[in-house]
Amino acid sequence: MEEKEKILMAQEWIRHLANGINPINGTILKEDDVVNNVHISRCLFYVADLLEKYTKRTNKQGLLRNIPFEASAVQIDKYNYTDAISLSAFAKEIEKLIPENMKTVNYKSIVQWLIQEGMLIESAPDDKGRTYKMATEKGKVVGIYCEQRERNAGSYHVTLYNRDAQTFLLEHLEEMSKVV
Numbered sequence: 001m002e003e004k005e006k007i008l009m010a011q012e013w014i015r016h017l018a019n020g021i022n023p024i025n026g027t028i029l030k031e032d033d034v035v036n037n038v039h040i041s042r043c044l045f046y047v048a049d050l051l052e053k054y055t056k057r058t059n060k061q062g063l064l065r066n067i068p069f070e071a072s073a074v075q076i077d078k079y080n081y082t083d084a085i086s087l088s089a090f091a092k093e094i095e096k097l098i099p100e101n102m103k104t105v106n107y108k109s110i111v112q113w114l115i116q117e118g119m120l121i122e123s124a125p126d127d128k129g130r131t132y133k134m135a136t137e138k139g140k141v142v143g144i145y146c147e148q149r150e151r152n153a154g155s156y157h158v159t160l161y162n163r164d165a166q167t168f169l170l171e172h173l174e175e176m177s178k179v180v
Contacts, residue, residue, distance in 0.1 A: 011051035018044035067102045071174035074098055079170060084160040087111065090169060105177045110169065113176040119144060123157070132157045142168045 013023035017035045020028060034040055075097045085093070088107050095104045111133060114120040119139030123131050134157070135144035143165030147158050161169065169176075 007051055011048050014044050014048040014051070018042075018048060067099065069098070069103045069105055069173075069177040071177065073102060074170075074173060076170050079166070081163050081166055084162055085166060086158060086160060090161060090166065094173070103177075105173055109179040110176050112179045113172070114139065114144075116179070120159070130156075133159050135159065 016023035016026075017029075018041050020033070020036050020041070022029055029035060035044065074094065078097055080093060087110055091105065091107045091110060098104060111120065115133075117138070119136055119142065120133045121136055123134050125131050132146075134146045143162035145160055145162070147160060148155050149158055
């Protein structure tokens, strides 16, 4: 049995219990059974709803994204280039350019692909033990660079992608989408 099937079965059994039904044989549970306690029942309904959301893998707007990603479906001509963009913001921009029901290329896949291609590496830990992804020489050639920024809590590093890097990423969306 695959993971998704196990989750669907667990969801079904939890819903049965929340409704006061034995999931094994379908009989009604006794009124004084612990699962008939209103607090327990609500908790079970909540967990069943969480499992349902997990299996649907919806985006924040609640849209089901069940069509595999295809780079040819990205409306690249509508991409809004900026002088510099973070990778998470880039991934959000790509999501705006694909059909609503198509899976998107996520941030993690893009980062992993850039690491595999030798364009990003993980930094050494700073004095607080934090690391970040930074451009290699190969990454710098395509337009990836790092900046140190300041805020109240101290300084931090951000990796940015210039217009050339954004073009490079758009040209390689298909390869990035295949990274797991």
